Amino acid sequence: MVTINDVAKAAQVSTATVSRVVNNGPKVGAKTRQRVLDVMEQLGYRPNANARALASQRSTTLGVVIPELTDPFFASLANGVEVVARNNGMQLLLSTGLQSAETERQAIQLLIEQRCEALVVHSKKLDDATLLEFASQVPGLILIDRYIPAIKNRCIWLDNMEGGRIAARYLLSLQHTQIACINSLHEIDDPRLRQEGFEQILSESGHPLSDQLTVRNEPTLKGGELAAQQLLARDTPFSCVFAYNDAMAIGAISVFEDNGFKVPGDISVVGFDDVLISRYSRPKLTTLHYPIQEMAESAATLALQFNGSESTESTKCKYIPTLVKRESVSPEQA
Template sequence: MATIKDVAREAGVSIATASRVINNTPHTSESANIAVKNAMAKLGYRPNANARALASKSSNAIGVIVNDVSSPFFGTMVKAIDTVASELEKQLLIGSGYHDAVKERSAINLLLNSRCESLVVHSKGMTDAELSKLADEIPGMVLINRKVPDIASRCIALDNRKGSYIATEYLIRNGHTDIGYICSNHNIEDANDRREGYLDALRDNGIDIRENYIEYGEPDENGGEQAVVNLLAKNIPITAIATYNDYMAAGCMTLLQENGMRIPEDISIIGFDDGHIARYIYPRLSTIRYPIQVMANEAVKLSLSLVDKAVTKETERKLFIPMLVKRSSVSKIS
């Protein structure tokens, strides 16, 4: 006897999509409907009547996939989406993907099985091809902080490369040429783009690229602290450091200050994201503002519009431009 897994495999869709078609869930794409129904007919699949009746109940929920719900960055993102959900009297269901394809896929399937028609996904593990296929199957799916060319109109992203360029160029305009970089060791688009932005700024200003000026670590305070330890151990003449995010910058600053170095008198530091920590460490951190609240708001509204079929034509992806926030951790040198 055929199972739902057999139907999904025959139709070339996920089990979650097959389940939605079988249970007559609204807003499932036409192509998925046709493929699953053809597979059901071919395999002679007969869904359980009681299961169909149970699954047909609406949950009125918005689903969100983040990397790690405990991260303050993602907390801000979820709060922005929850504000919209509350205004519309909808519930928010959250899954964590941890930048891992298997976990992201599992979290998405769980939210879909919970009847989430609107889905805002922060994915760094799954491939562009898989996300494009899922978008075809899930009309209400929108990606945040990800650029996938085939579904550009459903992507809300930040120009990370430009942001890191702005940060590094700000240090250069303040007279710094010996600039270190502390980078995330996660192999994701954000980390690669921010590193390339740093390198672009050096090239464009005629400064030699020196790979030993770059260190990697976990994108948190401990990672920043360990990365700056490794950087200082090389005994190279660094007057400024650009960092992957504010948390790495905070760890870096703490270590430097504990070793008698003054910020910014002895060394300048710049972060990225403009999270809460940037305002409350001393000196207050110069950084790049990541407008995650605005982006999350745009993402959930686009998702809801797609579910309601209020979006009538394809539009270009929304690429947000980061802004420099000048505070007290960078000083000019002669």
């Protein structure tokens, strides 16, 4: 492996001069600079990113913590951060929290140890106090899909409760009154807030959500299948379902169809997130659009602003989901 000493020897200069060239420092003549650059190219020398960061006092990495790699939702989040990193000539460092408080803590600590001074963190398991402690250590730490009032200007979040309200208003507008809810069993804010908003509108309309028509399971395709089987087994009539996310909605649709129910003819289904698969399911899924990539890009940009790498400007912090009407919902049959 070619070292800075090799470059200095071949170019007949000191290692300090090579370092100045690498970091665009002053006090290097044009001819000397070009000679060093030519030697670097000939030898295939690649400067160490950490060494450059130490010399320039500027981190060259942008970190992101997500729960897992396989979920398309979190892949979109990571992609949004990567776009900003690439546009700013930085490298992306990614770590996963694996839906565990201790693993989330370790993931954040690892990125800090790697000198990531700009961090986008998706954390649902760590408590507010722990995240506030990390935020005090790293000015460029931004939370996504999490709201903590004490650092509200460093939080990019979705109004999940309003998303539930939007879904309820839409189904009621189509004359649905026998309404079921398939929710995630994870003890985090998102499922609780979505259902609270949904129930609020139903109660105000005089059609409160029945406990018999509320089921919880894993927020996956399989979880949606199991939840739909639970609903059908309870033998309580329902004409539509609001699902926690698109995966659960699509899993539920497969069970309804397998049991002789047409979607949306017999049962209408609304999802949440608007991940790619929702556009290609059959029927195409009506859902609430969660602008996760846009939010991730905003969070990454904000992380750089708080880290002093960019001038601070106003950033949108709260996002509202929008209804995407496709083919899985129809008016209640008279």
